[in-house]
Amino acid sequence: MNNRLYFEDIEIGATRQIFGRTITETDIVLHAGHSGDFFPHHVDAEFCKTTPFGQRIAHGTMILTIGIGLTAVEINPVAFTYGYDRIRFVKPVFIGDTIHTCVTIARKEPDQKRETFGRVFEACEVINQHDQVVMACEHILLVERSNNKTT
Amino acid sequence: MNNRLYFEDIEIGATRQIFGRTITETDIVLHAGHSGDFFPHHVDAEFCKTTPFGQRIAHGTMILTIGIGLTAVEINPVAFTYGYDRIRFVKPVFIGDTIHTCVTIARKEPDQKRETFGRVFEACEVINQHDQVVMACEHILLVERSNNKTT
Amino acid sequence: MNNRLYFEDIEIGATRQIFGRTITETDIVLHAGHSGDFFPHHVDAEFCKTTPFGQRIAHGTMILTIGIGLTAVEINPVAFTYGYDRIRFVKPVFIGDTIHTCVTIARKEPDQKRETFGRVFEACEVINQHDQVVMACEHILLVERSNNKTT
Amino acid sequence: MNNRLYFEDIEIGATRQIFGRTITETDIVLHAGHSGDFFPHHVDAEFCKTTPFGQRIAHGTMILTIGIGLTAVEINPVAFTYGYDRIRFVKPVFIGDTIHTCVTIARKEPDQKRETFGRVFEACEVINQHDQVVMACEHILLVERSNNKTT
Amino acid sequence: MNNRLYFEDIEIGATRQIFGRTITETDIVLHAGHSGDFFPHHVDAEFCKTTPFGQRIAHGTMILTIGIGLTAVEINPVAFTYGYDRIRFVKPVFIGDTIHTCVTIARKEPDQKRETFGRVFEACEVINQHDQVVMACEHILLVERSNNKTT
Amino acid sequence: MNNRLYFEDIEIGATRQIFGRTITETDIVLHAGHSGDFFPHHVDAEFCKTTPFGQRIAHGTMILTIGIGLTAVEINPVAFTYGYDRIRFVKPVFIGDTIHTCVTIARKEPDQKRETFGRVFEACEVINQHDQVVMACEHILLVERSNNKTT
Numbered sequence: 001m002n003n004r005l006y007f008e009d010i011e012i013g014a015t016r017q018i019f020g021r022t023i024t025e026t027d028i029v030l031h032a033g034h035s036g037d038f039f040p041h042h043v044d045a046e047f048c049k050t051t052p053f054g055q056r057i058a059h060g061t062m063i064l065t066i067g068i069g070l071t072a073v074e075i076n077p078v079a080f081t082y083g084y085d086r087i088r089f090v091k092p093v094f095i096g097d098t099i100h101t102c103v104t105i106a107r108k109e110p111d112q113k114r115e116t117f118g119r120v121f122e123a124c125e126v127i128n129q130h131d132q133v134v135m136a137c138e139h140i141l142l143v144e145r146s147n148n149k150t151t
Numbered sequence: 152m153n154n155r156l157y158f159e160d161i162e163i164g165a166t167r168q169i170f171g172r173t174i175t176e177t178d179i180v181l182h183a184g185h186s187g188d189f190f191p192h193h194v195d196a197e198f199c200k201t202t203p204f205g206q207r208i209a210h211g212t213m214i215l216t217i218g219i220g221l222t223a224v225e226i227n228p229v230a231f232t233y234g235y236d237r238i239r240f241v242k243p244v245f246i247g248d249t250i251h252t253c254v255t256i257a258r259k260e261p262d263q264k265r266e267t268f269g270r271v272f273e274a275c276e277v278i279n280q281h282d283q284v285v286m287a288c289e290h291i292l293l294v295e296r297s298n299n300k301t302t
Numbered sequence: 303m304n305n306r307l308y309f310e311d312i313e314i315g316a317t318r319q320i321f322g323r324t325i326t327e328t329d330i331v332l333h334a335g336h337s338g339d340f341f342p343h344h345v346d347a348e349f350c351k352t353t354p355f356g357q358r359i360a361h362g363t364m365i366l367t368i369g370i371g372l373t374a375v376e377i378n379p380v381a382f383t384y385g386y387d388r389i390r391f392v393k394p395v396f397i398g399d400t401i402h403t404c405v406t407i408a409r410k411e412p413d414q415k416r417e418t419f420g421r422v423f424e425a426c427e428v429i430n431q432h433d434q435v436v437m438a439c440e441h442i443l444l445v446e447r448s449n450n451k452t453t
Numbered sequence: 454m455n456n457r458l459y460f461e462d463i464e465i466g467a468t469r470q471i472f473g474r475t476i477t478e479t480d481i482v483l484h485a486g487h488s489g490d491f492f493p494h495h496v497d498a499e500f501c502k503t504t505p506f507g508q509r510i511a512h513g514t515m516i517l518t519i520g521i522g523l524t525a526v527e528i529n530p531v532a533f534t535y536g537y538d539r540i541r542f543v544k545p546v547f548i549g550d551t552i553h554t555c556v557t558i559a560r561k562e563p564d565q566k567r568e569t570f571g572r573v574f575e576a577c578e579v580i581n582q583h584d585q586v587v588m589a590c591e592h593i594l595l596v597e598r599s600n601n602k603t604t
Numbered sequence: 605m606n607n608r609l610y611f612e613d614i615e616i617g618a619t620r621q622i623f624g625r626t627i628t629e630t631d632i633v634l635h636a637g638h639s640g641d642f643f644p645h646h647v648d649a650e651f652c653k654t655t656p657f658g659q660r661i662a663h664g665t666m667i668l669t670i671g672i673g674l675t676a677v678e679i680n681p682v683a684f685t686y687g688y689d690r691i692r693f694v695k696p697v698f699i700g701d702t703i704h705t706c707v708t709i710a711r712k713e714p715d716q717k718r719e720t721f722g723r724v725f726e727a728c729e730v731i732n733q734h735d736q737v738v739m740a741c742e743h744i745l746l747v748e749r750s751n752n753k754t755t
Numbered sequence: 756m757n758n759r760l761y762f763e764d765i766e767i768g769a770t771r772q773i774f775g776r777t778i779t780e781t782d783i784v785l786h787a788g789h790s791g792d793f794f795p796h797h798v799d800a801e802f803c804k805t806t807p808f809g810q811r812i813a814h815g816t817m818i819l820t821i822g823i824g825l826t827a828v829e830i831n832p833v834a835f836t837y838g839y840d841r842i843r844f845v846k847p848v849f850i851g852d853t854i855h856t857c858v859t860i861a862r863k864e865p866d867q868k869r870e871t872f873g874r875v876f877e878a879c880e881v882i883n884q885h886d887q888v889v890m891a892c893e894h895i896l897l898v899e900r901s902n903n904k905t906t
Contacts, residue, residue, distance in 0.1 A: 019377070019491075019492075019493045019497060019500070020493065020497040020499060020500060021187075021491065021496045021497055022496060022497055022498040022499070022509075024478050024479075024482055025478070025779050025780070025781055026478055026479040026482040026483070026779075026781040027185070027482060029779050029781040029782060029785075030181075030185055030482075030637075030781070031185065031216070032637075032640075033634075033636075033637025033638055033640070034178070034181055034182065034185060034213075034216060034217070034220075034637055035216045035217060035219070035220030035223070036172075036217070036220040036221065036223060036636075036637070036640070036642045037219070037220045037223035038223070038640045038774075038776065039223060039226055039774075040226070040774045040775065043776045043777060044774060044775040044776055044777055044853055045777040045851070045853055046775060046777070046853040046884050047774065047775060047853075056777075059216075060232050060234075060235075061212070061215055061216040061219055061220070062185075062216070064212055064215065065182070065185060065186045065210075065212040065213070065216055066185070066186060066187070068186070068188070068212055069185075069186030069187040069188045069212070070187065072186070072187060072188035072189070072190060073375060075190055075191070075321070081211050081240060082239070082240070083211075083237070083238045083239040083240060084211075084235065084238040085236060085237060085238070086234065086236060087234045087235040087236070087238070088233070088234040089232060089233070089234060096498070098497055098498055098499040098500075129499050170642075170643075170644045170648060170651070170830070171644065171648040171650060171651060172642065172647045172648055173647060173648055173649040173650070173660075175629050175630075175633050176326050176327070176328055176629070177326075177328040177629055177630040177633040177634070178633060180326055180328040180329060180332075181328070181486075181633075183486070183489075184483075184485070184486025184487055184489070185486055187485075187486070187489070187491045189321075189323065189489045190321075191321045191322065194323045194324060195321060195322040195323055195324055195400055196324040196398070196400055197322060197324070197400040197431050198321070198322060198400075207324075224828060226774070247649070249648055249649055249650040249651075280650050323489075327628050327629070327630055328628075328630040329487070331628050331630040331631060331634075332483075332487055332630070332788075333487065333518070334788070334791075335785075335787070335788025335789055335791070336480070336483055336484065336487060336515075336518060336519070336522075336788055337518045337519060337521070337522030337525070338474075338519070338522040338523065338525060338787075338788070338791070338793045339521070339522045339525035340525070340623075340625065340791045341525055341528055341623075342528070342623045342624065345625045345626060346623060346624040346625055346626055346702055347626040347700070347702055348624060348626070348702040348733050349623070349624060349702075358626075361518075362534050362536075362537075363514070363517055363518040363521055363522070364487075364518070366514055366517065367484070367487060367488045367512075367514040367515070367518055368487070368488060368489070370488070370490070370514055371487075371488030371489040371490045371514070372489060374488070374489060374490035374491070374492055377492055377493070383513050383542060384541070384542070385513075385539065385540045385541040385542060386513075386537065386540040387538060387539060387540070388536065388538060389536045389537040389538070389540070390535070390536040391534060391535070391536060472679070472793075472794075472795045472799060472802070473795065473799040473801060473802060474793065474798045474799055475798060475799055475800040475801070475811075477780050477781075477784055478780070479780055479781040479784040479785070480784060483784075526677060528623070549800070551799055551800055551801040551802075582801050625791075631789070634785075634789055635789065635820070638782070638785055638786065638789060638817075638820060638821070638824075639820045639821060639823070639824030639827070640776075640821070640824040640825065640827060641823070641824045641827035642827070643827060643830055644830070663820075664836050664838075664839075665816070665819055665820040665823055665824070666789075666820070668816055668819065669786070669789060669790045669814075669816040669817070669820055670789070670790060670791070672790070672792070672816055673789075673790030673791040673792045673816070674791065676790070676791060676792035676793070676794055679794055679795070685815050685844060686843070686844070687815075687841065687842045687843040687844060688815075688839070688842040689840060689841060689842070690838065690840060691838045691839040691840070691842070692837070692838040693836065693837070693838060
């Protein structure tokens with residue numbers, strides 16, 4: 001669904017919460033094949049029995065990919081991903097865990113280099129079925145300014 | 152391949168460069184399905200004709216996933232991913248581009264909370280076939296200290 | 303996104319139009335592997351040169367799967383798929399075609415067997431980049447009645 | 454295997470029964486990614502615990518795709534899919550269920566618009582390991598007439 | 605389709621030829637992810653420009669997998685794969701090539717260790733669209749003896 | 756990682772052992788879709804209950820693909836796969852088994868047809884978590900001779 005929101009329209013403190021998704025063995029096998037990362041922590045269940053977690057854990061890049069992907073249900077056509085800051089993998093995600101993502105508009109500021117854009121910082125928390133944060137990050141977006149639309 | 156390197160063994164300025172991988176339409180379709188992000192910038196070639204790039208672009212989370220995945224050829228069993236800082240998508244990646252990743256040990260420091268570990272910061276640059284950086288980030292690792300091994 | 307709409311809330315003639323998706327060679331290869339249907343019309347480009355279309359065509363079940371999938375962006379938690387009627391593959395879909403789906407509420411009626419539900423009939427048209435209908439069908443939904451919520 | 458059967462050769466009442474296939478969590482994850490339909494009924498095991506079924510259910514479009522795909526073992530080069538009628542999802546399919554498809558030639562008739570073709574209606578039933586019909590539909594085929602071959 | 609053929613029923617010199625399949629970029633990307641083999645000959649188009657072939661080539665294990673898979677249309681329930689001999693990759697397979705497989709019963713012999721079985725040797729040739737053999741191998745099957753059925 | 760080893764550099768008896776990988780239901784479903792081999796021994800859990808193994812077994816071509824793929828961590832840019840001999844599937848591989856591959860340089864010999872190359876024969880054993888060999892084969896490589904490099 002399309003939802004055009006200019007820089008000025010975005011309210012600090014606004015939150016979105018999205019439906020969850022269960023992380024499956026399939027997701028881990030697919031992510032290993034997609035990334036080429038077949039480290040034994042992700043794909044060797046026998047090795048994992050010798051680790052503190054005792055089982056396979058999800059790739060960090062997969063938790064980011066699915067955690068952010070879960071928020072991609074509403075398109076703001078005047079917003080673009082600029083980058084991510086402070087990605088932290090706080091707890092491991094295991095096969096069978098169900099995660100959802102909570103997004104809060106943390107702050108916004110003018111963009112120094114681009115007059116017609118502002119930067120919006122979304123605080124993202126990926127949360128498991130025990131209400132534990134498993135990953136946190138700041139998603140930085142470039143968003144068009146509304147005065148821009150009349151130019 | 153296993154390559155055990157303790158915190159003290161890791162030299163600042165050391166670099167690794169890894170074989171490349173061509174980003175295909177397949178990768179984008181798989182990443183859309185893996186992440187659930189079917190934004191038209193990634194999967195609608197007709198829409199993309201109306202954008203400045205004129206064509207589909209790779210998901211940011213995919214460039215991170217594959218860019219970091221390309222470095223996952225040598226396992227250091229005493230190192231763990233702690234997080235990522237300052238991920239920036241500098242240029243778009245198009246279907247048919249070939250990327251490789253250049254990793255440089257940028258700096259290291261003791262870990263405040265964990266006596267037996269240090270933090271190592273790898274500067275990662277994902278580079279396309281025109282020698283342009285398309286993504287940059289800092290990969291933060293927790294690495295065991297060597298004095299730890301005799302404890 | 304969640305959007306609770308009871309049987310009484312649904313207006314005949316209401317339409318939804320959704321962002322498009324380009325049908326790729328990848329989709330056809332994946333659908334062959336998912337369905338187990340490797341008929342040469344879908345996977346043998348040399349054979350297809352001898353057919354009237356001259357090229358590989360998408361599986362009918364894939365056009366239904368993706369065409370309906372494109373509409374799965376907004377969840378109505380009180381609606382359930384009951385079935386499909388009159389699915390017709392009007393024109394072939396080729397690799398590189400971009401399709402979108404247009405959904406119109408065609409009619410609705412009480413459900414004979416289930417007092418607390420009504421049936422809603424959505425007319426779905428899957429349309430290519432030349433504005434040609436490639437598939438049409440009627441999607442039948444069971445939707446809770448609003449008087450049900452106060453019971 | 455190729456098996457050329459003209460309209461006149463097809464006998465009403467003839468049945469085919471095909472080997473089965475177990476529906477796995479993998480199939481559901483792949484179908485979500487293929488269709489873009491990540492509704493929580495299919496991918497969120499925690500949410501599903503709160504539903505009457507208590508667990509994830511397969512997408513309707515997947516049961517059609519795999520159910521019909523199971524019949525795609527013998528190619529009749531003079532037959533083409535025209536469409537499907539009366540697709541009904543009679544019972545849910547859960548992870549671990551094994552389905553097979555039973556096809557019966559229900560009826561046939563001349564095609565009004567195309568002299569050299571007739572229409573054949575296959576009654577398809579997708580059946581689970583408890584001998585319960587989980588999906589039923591009518592598969593409509595256009596089949597060349599045999600007098601056509603001498604023209 | 606089921607086709608029960610006992611050791612005695614299998615005729616030397618009998619051949620089967622099967623519909624073809626076009627090898628796509630998708631197949632190579634999927635096989636890299638499935639096998640974990642991301643060697644640049646398969647996934648780095650820029651590197652491949654510097655090789656004699658000038659382009660990416662299919663993995664040998666994929667040509668075996670798909671070449672043999674193409675023959676898996678008819679099930680002989682009393683035959684089992686014992687192994688393969690003399691697999692040779694005679695020519696490279698490129699993206700866009702279409703392969704089919706020609707199977708000939710080469711010879712058969714009693715099984716020394718298993719009285720109730722015989723060994724059947726199928727000569728398999730995987731052939732491209734230019735009628736060139738790209739892979740050859742001998743597929744060894746254990747097949748039940750028919751006198752076994754009355755025991 | 757790149758590791759250039761000429762024919763003369765390769766020592767008979769040298770062994771490599773590689774990290775393991777757990778064979779998942781996902782791998783079997785993906786291999787069925789990749790190969791087109793949906794034989795009930797691999798995809799029909801109900802049928803498999805009636806067989807001696809009582810459960811689904813991995814495709815032989817998949818054990819070769821993953822078993823050899825596990826060895827693809829170090830690239831010798833002057834070596835090329837020539838073929839495989841004596842592939843034998845000694846024991847079945849079940850869902851949940853973890854395999855690793857042990858490679859030993861068995862022997863080497865000049866190549867009769869190509870002066871600048873020699874043949875190296877690697878004995879490969881794919882081994883499960885019970886230390887049982889499940890597959891054995893000989894991997895034949897063409898390796899450049901070192902005197903070749905000065906020509």
